Amino acid sequence: MVILGKIKLLSVLCFSLRRFPMLNAPDKITRVVFYCSFIIIIGIxxxxxxxEVFMPSEGHHNSFRCEVYSNPWFYTNEDGSQTQIELPYDFHTPTGEVAxxxxxxxxxxxxxxxxCFRSGxxxxxxxxxxxxxxSYSTKETRLFGSSSPAVYLFCKLRxxxxxxxxxxxxxxxxxxxxMFYTVNYGNTxxxxxxxxxxxxxxxIIALIMLIAGLASFIFSISYMRSMQESTTLMHIGWACVLAAIWVFTNSTLRQLLFPNVSVAGDIPFLVIMLLPVPIAMYxxxxxEDRYHKCYLSLMIxxxxxxxxxxxxxxxxIIEFNRSALGMEAxxxxxxxxxxxxxLLDLQNGKIxxxxLSAIGIFLAMTAGAIQLALYMMRVFSFNGMMMCAALLFIMITCAINAFQDVNRREMERREAILASQSKAQFLANMSHEIRTPINAVLGMNEMILRESTEANVREYATDLQHAGQSLLSLINDILDYSKLESNNLSIINVDYELASLINDSYNMISMRAKEKNLVLKVENDxxxxxxxxxxxxxxRQIILNLxxxxxxxxxxxxxxxxxxxDKLSDTxxxxRISVSDTGIGIKKEDLNLIFDSFQRVEQTRNRSIEGTGLGLSITKYxxxxxxGTLSVTSEYGVGSTFTFEVKQEIINANSLNDVHIQYTQHASLNEVYEESFVAPDAKILxxxxxxxxxxVVQGLLKTSQIRIFTATSGAECLDYVTKERFDLIFLDHMMPKMDGIxxxxxxxxxxxxxxxKTPVIMLTANALSGSKEEYxxxxxxxxxxxxxxxxxxxxxxxxYLPKNLVTMRNGNPYEAxxxxxxxxxxxxxxDADAGLxxxxxxxxxxxxxxxAYVEDGDVEKLDSLYAEENWHDYQVSIHSVKSSSIYIGAKLLADETRKLEEAxxxxxxxxxxxHHSSVMHMYQEIIERLDEILHVTK
Structure with a gap:
């Protein structure tokens, strides 16, 4: 049976070893080295x-002499007589009197x-x-208190x-x-x-506890930084560190560890008074805060x-040892x-x-009670072994719980990531699947509006156009809310013209206002x-929502x-933008509800008004x-004013003086958008x-006279681009077999x-946040x-079409x-202002x-060095581009080329x-746009 037991143990050990990561290494030599190292360690x-167990002792222990002093001890009574006693012995002498x-x-x-005597x-x-x-007394060397700490005293005998x-x-x-302790007799x-x-x-236990406590601190901090959550291991680690300090400073050997024993002697009292705090927190x-008030009261x-x-x-006034009753209480x-x-958690099934931790806690509390009882009974051989062992057990159980919790959270995190990815993919697919038929509906409908002359048909088409736009708005709200819910909405800052922002917002809403015979005003404050x-x-989305x-x-x-x-500084x-109306207003009791998702106040009164109830929720988010901040003031039956403030960086401080809004409204019900140019020599795919x-694209561009080539798959596209030279390519993202990317x-x-070098535009129904940046x-x-x-x-x-191919409908070539x-x-x-x-x-x-920048620009040289993998010359050339880009105000290009240089x-x-390809495209685009403006002849 013994042999079978050993074989079973060995098989379990081997199975465990097989799970060690090193043994999964594909290199056979590495596995052999590991096995050999493991066997050598076992041998050592x-x-x-x-x-050490079976061989005879070779130490020189004979030079160490120590035994309990066995001669009798006598106590002198008040009448002068003597009584023999046996040490250790406690006389309970009144304080201040000499025993x-x-x-x-x-x-x-x-x-x-x-x-050797113990002073106690x-x-x-x-x-x-x-x-x-x-003679022993610390009266001259201690800072506080009126008694000397316990030490070992040696009396040299001649x-x-x-x-x-x-x-x-x-x-x-x-x-x-x-109190008189056992006296030892021998050499020092x-x-x-x-x-x-x-x-x-x-x-030793205290040292283990100290290391474990500090390790738990490091682990907890790392855990909190990575998971953004606290862990119970932090509290029990704190308790273990305090307990370890208590053991070290209360140890009978502390005079070997600390030069000033009086200071060390005060520390155990301070620690024992603080120790309940982390234990209560734990x-x-x-x-889970079920008894928070009770624990908080005890901590205070x-x-x-x-x-x-x-x-x-x-x-x-009262030194620590005489305040021990309060500490004990x-x-x-x-x-x-x-x-x-x-007991309550056991009764409620919460335990x-x-x-596992509850078992450790119960053992620790039992050990604490025994430890306290021994202290109060003035036991001579008092130490902290029992308490330390119990706390160490709690530490182990807590660590097991913590690692199980980490594994659980990691699994949940991975599941959440997979769910988020699935959700994002689902949203992208839904965005594509819904927008694709809407694109066909609205596109074909616009062609009906362009080509039909029958009034009733145009009226139907106009209604269809409004319904389609409303449906598109609802879809956008739902997609935005999904991103909001998963914290995927992001802010991407760019330079923009304020007048253009306001003008666009005005134009996009003016048609709706006109249909309701509302006056739409823009004011500059x-x-x-x-x-x-x-x-x-x-x-723009915020302004449009409001x-x-x-x-x-x-x-x-x-x-x-x-x-x-308000101008806060030079930069x-x-x-501050506000939207006021003379509408139905909002009741005071409803003001706190309007920013909630899917919330619409006065449902009965407003049931005829379309929408998801998400617009204001998304706006506030x-x-x-x-x-920024968003505020609302409203008077029921009179109207409302929504005001938001956001801090923006000033790029051009020149004053608008007046918001140059061109009140160019969208086409009326009987007017349709028409291209402002023709490009009969341009070819697009x-x-x-x-x-x-x-x-739809062919119909929308019919009057532009552009030569349009079409392909229904990625393979057909690749066949086209090797045979024809196009001025612009529109490429759909989601296609079967080979997608757009x-x-x-x-x-x-x-x-x-x-x-x-032909510009390629991603044509897609994927309207999720971040899509544009990804493309x-x-x-x-x-x-x-x-x-x-x-x-x-x-x-x-x-x-993006070459300017020489475009003629505006007024007969002039297109130019700036x-x-x-x-x-x-x-x-x-x-950033020309900065360059200037x-x-x-x-x-x-x-x-x-x-x-000079345009004349010196040489993308082909950099492409050639890249193809040759001549990284030394590539670094030199890209450095030149970086430096010259800084001095013309091409900040983004300078930053990207700096990264390439460092790489x-x-x-x-x-x-x-x-990144080379995208940076070169940026570089080439800047050169071309400068050439268009400056007419440089290279």
């Missing part, structure tokens, strides 16, 4: 254990012999043959002291008066060896007791409270949540910077958009995300797997490829969201607005530098390969 340990015992020394005293918080004097030979009387006198103001080394052997156990956390009581007792001790209260709450930095898209709400809930009167703010502006989407990546690897990061030139708006498509074509200054044109894609400062605001000199310098080739 076996050799050590066998040698005295005596003994006759042996008739033979060897050389190097001493007696008493001043001691030792007399031999009436002469004082040892052979001449043989047969003489030794008298020991002890006195103290502490509660330890009249032997006595210390014995004392260390007796006291080392608790020090229990409160473990029991403990801290008050600590402050009061410390003040009394420092003031030499709080510890007893803690034990009673913990046991009571454990199963922390069953004071100074407004021309150009700011912030999230233009989200700001305006839409105002128009929806206003039957007659007006809606006013007021723009103002910061507090933008976005403003909070920007660090549109790739989409849905045939109706291709028809995969097609784009393969397109970049084709050779020959006449479209290597641009992949190298796409821009992003066009479905359903396609005619105006957005028009703007995209004007932005002549009314714009050079700086206005440059500020659209550069490098040249003392000399615009002519700055223009010369820009011309080349530090050998991070993967980073270069990942």
């Amino acid at each position: 340990l076996s050799y050590f254990v066998f040698g 005295s015992i005596s003994t006759v020394l042996p008739n033979h005293i060897p050389d190097d012999t001493s007696l 918080r008493q001043d001691m004097n030792i007399y031999i043959d009436g002469k004082k030979v040892v 052979p001449s002291y043989a047969g003489k009387v030794l008298r020991l006198e002890a006195s103290t103001t502490a509660s330890y008066s009249g 080394a032997g006595i210390w060896a014995y004392l260390i052997k007796e006291g080392i156990g608790e020090l 229990m409160d956390n473990m029991q 009581l403990s801290l008050v007791n600590l402050v009061v007792c410390t003040a009394l001790h420092v003031g030499d 709080i510890v007893i209260l803690l034990v009673i409270l913990i046991l009571a709450t454990l 199963k949540e922390y069953k 004071g100074y407004l910077p021309t150009r700011l930095n912030g999230d233009e898209i989200r700001l 305006l839409t709400n105002a128009v929806k809930y206003t039957k007659e009167g007006q809606v006013t958009l007021k723009i103002g703010g 910061d502006f507090l933008l 976005l403003i909070d995300l920007m660090g 549109v790739v989409d797997d849905v045939a109706v989407n291709l028809k 995969e097609t784009f990546k393969k397109m970049k690897t084709l050779s020959p490829n006449p479209n290597s 641009l990061e992949l190298g796409f030139t821009d992003y066009l969201s479905k359903p396609i708006q005619s105006s957005a498509l028009d703007a995209m074509l004007l932005a 607005d002549k009314s714009e200054t050079l700086m206005d044109q440059l500020n659209k894609f550069l 400062k490098y040249y003392s605001n000399n615009e002519d000199f700055y223009k010369e530098i820009l011309v 080349a310098k530090n050998g991070k080739i993967d980073y270069i390969k990942e």
Whole structure:
């Protein structure tokens, strides 16, 4: 049976070893090295254990002498008579009085012999043959208190002291008066060896506790930083560190550890008064605040007791050892409270949540009660072994719970990530699947409006257009709420024109206001910077939500958009925008409800008003995300005013003086958007797997005379781009087999490829936050969201088609607005104001530098160095681009090229390969746009 048991144990050990990560290494040699190292370690340990247990002793222990002093001791009574006693002995002498015992020394005293006494918080004097030979008191060296801490006292015995009387006198103001401990007899080394052997156990446990406590601190801090949550291990670790300090400073060996024993002697009292706090915190956390008030009261009581007792001790009024009753009372209260709450949780079935820890807690409280009883009974061999062992057990159980909790949370985190990814994928798919048919409906409907002359048909189409736009708005609200719920909404700051933001917002809502015969006003309230930095898209969304709400809930009167703010500094502006209406107003009791999700006040009264009830909830979330504030004032039946403030960075401080809103409204019910240009020589490729989407684009661009090629798959697209040179490519994202991103990546690897520098626009129904940034990061030139708006498509074509191919309908070639200054044109894609400062605001000199920048620009050289993997020359060249980009105000390009330079310098080739293409595209675009403005001839 024994052999079978050993075989079973060995098999379990081998199975456990198989789960060790190193043994899963694919390298066979590595596994062999591990096995050999493990076997060697086992051999070393076996050799050590066998040698120390079974081999004869080779130590020189004969030089260590220590035994209990066996000669009788006598106590002198008040009448002078003597009574024989046996040590240890407690006389319970009144404090302040001297207790005295005596003994006759042996008739033979060897050389190097001493007696060792334990003082027990008493001043001691030792007399031999009436002469004082040892005196102990810390009166001159202690800071506080009136008694001396307990130490070991050594009395060196001479052979001449043989047969003489030794008298020991002890006195103290502490509660330890009249306590005499066992006396040891031998040489100094032997006595210390014995004392260390007796006291080392608790020090080892204390050291383990200290290390474990500190480790728990480190683990807890790391856990809190990574998981953003606290852990009970922090509290029990704190308790273990305090308990370890208590054991070290209360140890019988403390005079070997600390130079000033008086200071060390005060620490155990301070620690024992503080120890209930982390234990109470641990229990409160473990029991999930069910008994929070009780534990909080005890924690406050403990801290008050600590402050009061410390003040009394420092003031030499009542020293710590005489305040022990109060300390003991709080510890007893803690034990009673913990046991009571454990019983309540046991009765309620809650204890199963922390069953293992509850066992450790019960053992610790039992050990604490026994420890306290021993202290109160003035037991001579008092130490902290029992309490330390119990706390260490709690630490182990708590660590097990903590690691189980970490594993559980990690699994939950992974599940949450998978769920989030699934949700994001679902939202992207839903966005695509819903927007794709809406794109067809609205696109075809717009062609009906363009081509039909029948009034009733146009009326039906107009109603359909409004319904489609409402449906699209509802879908956007739902998608935004999903992102809000999963904390996926993000703020992306860009430079923007304030007038353009307000103008767009006005135009997008003016048609709805006109349909309800409402007056839509825009007012300028004071100074407004021309150009700011912030999230233009989200700001527009906020303004539109507020305006839409105002128009929806206003039957007659007006809606006013007021723009103002305060200049906080040279670089910061507090933008203030308010939307007022003469609508139905909001009751005071409903004001706190309007920002709740899916909440609509006065459902019966407002049942005819369309919407999800999400608009204001999303609006408030976005403003909070920007660090702004949103307020509302309303008078029921009169109207409401919504005001929000957000801090924006000033890019161009020139005042607008007046908001130059061009009150250019959308087409009326009988007017339809029409392209403002023709480009008969331009060729574009549109790739989409849905045939109706291709028809929509063809129909929308019919009057532009652009030559449109279509492809229904990624493979067909790749076939086209190797044969034809296009001026612009629109590429759909979600297509079967090969999607748009995969097609784009393969397109970049084709050779020959006449479209290597052709702008590629991602055409997609994926309207989730972050999509645009993802596409641009992949190298796409821009992003066009479905359903396609005619105006957005028009703007995209004007932005990216070669200007020499575009003719405006007024007969003039398309060119930059002549009314714009050079700086206005440059500020659209550069921080030209910052660049101009490098040249003392000399615009002519700055223009010369820009011309030189275009002339020196050489993307092909960098592409060639990249292809050759000549990273040294690549670093030198990219450094030049970085430096010159800084001095023209191309901050983003300068930052990106700096990263490429550092990557080349530090050998991070993967980073270069990942970002080179997108940075070169940015570089080339800046050169081309400068060339268009400056007409540089290279």
